[in-house]
Amino acid sequence: MEFPLNTSKETDPGIASASHARPIWSKLPESSLNGHTLSIAFSTVGNGLLIRGENVRFSQRLSATGAIAVAAVGVMVLSGGAPANAAPGDASARGVVVDLSASVLGLPVITADVVIGTATAPAGGGTDSDTALAITIPGALGVTASGTVVEVSATRGDTASSANAEIADLALGVLGTSVIDADVITAAVACPQVGAQTADTTFVGLELFGEPVELLPNTPGVTASAAVTVAGLTGASLNVTLTNVETVTADGATAIAVQATIRLTGTIVGGPLLDIPVGSVILAEARCERPLQSTPTPTATPTQPTPSPTQPTAPPTGDPTQPPPAPTASPTLPVTGGSAANLWWFFGTGLVMVIAGTTARLISRRSRASIDA
Numbered sequence: 001m002e003f004p005l006n007t008s009k010e011t012d013p014g015i016a017s018a019s020h021a022r023p024i025w026s027k028l029p030e031s032s033l034n035g036h037t038l039s040i041a042f043s044t045v046g047n048g049l050l051i052r053g054e055n056v057r058f059s060q061r062l063s064a065t066g067a068i069a070v071a072a073v074g075v076m077v078l079s080g081g082a083p084a085n086a087a088p089g090d091a092s093a094r095g096v097v098v099d100l101s102a103s104v105l106g107l108p109v110i111t112a113d114v115v116i117g118t119a120t121a122p123a124g125g126g127t128d129s130d131t132a133l134a135i136t137i138p139g140a141l142g143v144t145a146s147g148t149v150v151e152v153s154a155t156r157g158d159t160a161s162s163a164n165a166e167i168a169d170l171a172l173g174v175l176g177t178s179v180i181d182a183d184v185i186t187a188a189v190a191c192p193q194v195g196a197q198t199a200d201t202t203f204v205g206l207e208l209f210g211e212p213v214e215l216l217p218n219t220p221g222v223t224a225s226a227a228v229t230v231a232g233l234t235g236a237s238l239n240v241t242l243t244n245v246e247t248v249t250a251d252g253a254t255a256i257a258v259q260a261t262i263r264l265t266g267t268i269v270g271g272p273l274l275d276i277p278v279g280s281v282i283l284a285e286a287r288c289e290r291p292l293q294s295t296p297t298p299t300a301t302p303t304q305p306t307p308s309p310t311q312p313t314a315p316p317t318g319d320p321t322q323p324p325p326a327p328t329a330s331p332t333l334p335v336t337g338g339s340a341a342n343l344w345w346f347f348g349t350g351l352v353m354v355i356a357g358t359t360a361r362l363i364s365r366r367s368r369a370s371i372d373a
Contacts, residue, residue, distance in 0.1 A: 086252065086287075086289050087289065088292040089121070089157075089161050089290075089292070090121060090156070090161065090288065090289045091120075091121035091154040091156055091189075091191070091286075091287065091289070092118070092120045092154050092286075092288075093152040093153060093154050093163040093164060093165040093285065093287070094117060094282065094284075094285045095115075095116050095117025095133060095149030095152050095165050095166075095284065096114070096116040096117065096135055096145070096167065096281075096282070096283060097114075097115050097116075097282040097285070098112045098113065098114050098143070098145065098279075099113055099279045099281075100112040100113070100143055100174070100262065100279035100280075100281070101278065102142075102264050102277075102278045103276075104230055104231070104232045104233055104266075104268075104274070105232045105268065107232070108141060109141070109175070109230055109231070109264075110141060110278055110279075111139075111140060111143070112137050112141070112145075114137045114138070114140075116134075116136075116149050117130055117151075117152040117165065118152060119153050119154040120154055121156035122156060125156050125157060125158070126155070126156065127153060127154065127156075128153070128154050128155075129153035130153075131150065131151045131152075132148060132150065132151075133148065134148060135147040135148060135149060135170065142174060143172075143174055144171075144173040145170075145171065145172050145173070146170075147167060147168060147171060148168050149165070152166075153165075154286075156291070158193075159193045159291065160191060160192040160193055160291065161190075161191045161288045161289060161290070162189060162190045162191065162288055163189050163286040163287060163288050164186065164187065164188040164189070164286050165187050165188075165257075165285060165286050166184070166185070166186045166284065167182070167185040167186075167257075167283055167284050168183065168184050168185075169182075169183065170182045170185065170283065172281065174238060174262065175228040175229070175230065175264075176228065177226050177228050179238065179240055179260070179262075180206075180207070180240075180260060180283070181205070181207040181210070182203060182204065182207070182283070183204040183205035184202070184203070184204040184205070185201075185202070185203055185204075185206070185257045185283050186200075186201065186202045187199075187200070187201045187255040187285055187286045188201075188255060188286055189254065189255050189286045189287060189288045190253070190288065191251075191252055191288040191289055191290040192290065193290060193291045193292075193293055196248070197248040197249065197251070197252060197253040197288075198253060199247060199248050199254060199255040200246065200255060201217070201244055201245075201246055201255050201256070201257040201284070202257070203215065203257065203258070208224050209225075209226045213242060215244035215258070216244065217244050217245065217246035218244070218247065219243070219244075220241075220243070221241050221242050221243035221244065222241070222242050223241040224239075224240060225240070226238055230266060232269065233266030233268060234266060234267050234268075235265075235266055235267055236264065236265065236266030237264075237265055238262060238263070238278075239262070239264075239265060240260055240261070240262050242258055242259070242260050243258075243259045243261075244256065244258065244259070245259065250290075251289060251290045252287070252288060252290060253287070253288055254285075254286075255284075256284070256285045257284035257285070258281075258282070258283040259283075260280060260281040261279075262278040262279060262280070262281070263276065263277055264276040264278050
């Protein structure tokens with residue numbers, strides 16, 4: 001491409017004193033870039049090109065705008081809805097879940113972490129279950145447990161999902177004190193495809209610190225405490241709250257027969273009063289989600305094609321001796337919208353802007369370096 005030469009005697013003020021200054025080039029032909037007109041003036045110095053200061057700033061803005069466009073496309077491509085934790089038709093059950101830990105003066109006094117009895121409905125449908133599991137906590141410190149997880153079961157079907165858990169002869173002790181005892185504890189949920197979701201729990205012989213208790217679903221529960229002996233503490237006691245959960249929604253159900261929250265309080269000798277969160281214990285838990293209704297596939301009815309009447313061919317118009325007129329060229333313009341082609345057009349435009357701005361800045365730096373040299 002040739003550039004017309006400006007024959008005026010005007011020189012760039014920044015290089016007016018240079019003996020080798022040459023005439024200034026006129027502006028480059030205007031080029032359309034995303035609806036904006038870009039005109040950059042160059043001054044020739046030696047064998048290099050020096051971009052004017054105002055255009056250096058413009059090239060920086062050009063690069064930044066292009067980078068934003070490219071980043072925006074990346075965000076649109078990568079963004080998406082996160083999958084839900086529970087999917088339609090899911091079902092699961094757990095027997096005993098113990099998560100307890102506490103330390104006093106840097107020394108552990110309570111440690112127990114175990115899950116006894118788990119079942120998860122197979123993704124392809126069917127039942128997962130486990131039975132007759134002994135309740136023990138290997139490696140526990142300050143915690144004892146006995147009893148049996150009679151059964152945990154979870155089922156996924158085409159028209160319903162369900163789960164249940166049952167515990168018998170439970171005895172849980174912490175720091176040498178009997179905390180929870182029960183003859184039978186159960187939790188069960190059912191999630192039919194059509195109809196109400198259900199959650200149920202039962203207790204037989206449930207006791208807290210040796211006293212019978214009755215839990216009502218979805219209430220603050222029952223709280224009690226008992227004195228215990230802990231090295232380094234005076235007036236130490238365990239504070240335990242038992243709650244019961246039975247919740248249903250339009251798409252699922254949850255049942256937790258007993259959920260115990262335990263805290264340890266006491267006063268350090270010659271020090272402050274401590275209130276230490278110890279952890280929680282879950283006894284018999286079941287969850288399920290309603291399966292989605294299958295949508296019947298419509299049967300296509302074959303249709304006969306309707307013959308269309310034959311239209312007579314119109315005689316050609318115009319002078320057959322004259323050559324046909326040349327087709328009129330129409331400019332191709334970017335079309336706005338949400339299609340993938342428009343997205344890539346936007347990406348390409350942004351990338352071109354980044355390259356153009358970066359190239360201009362590199363030319364400027366090299367030109368300045370040659371002047372300094």
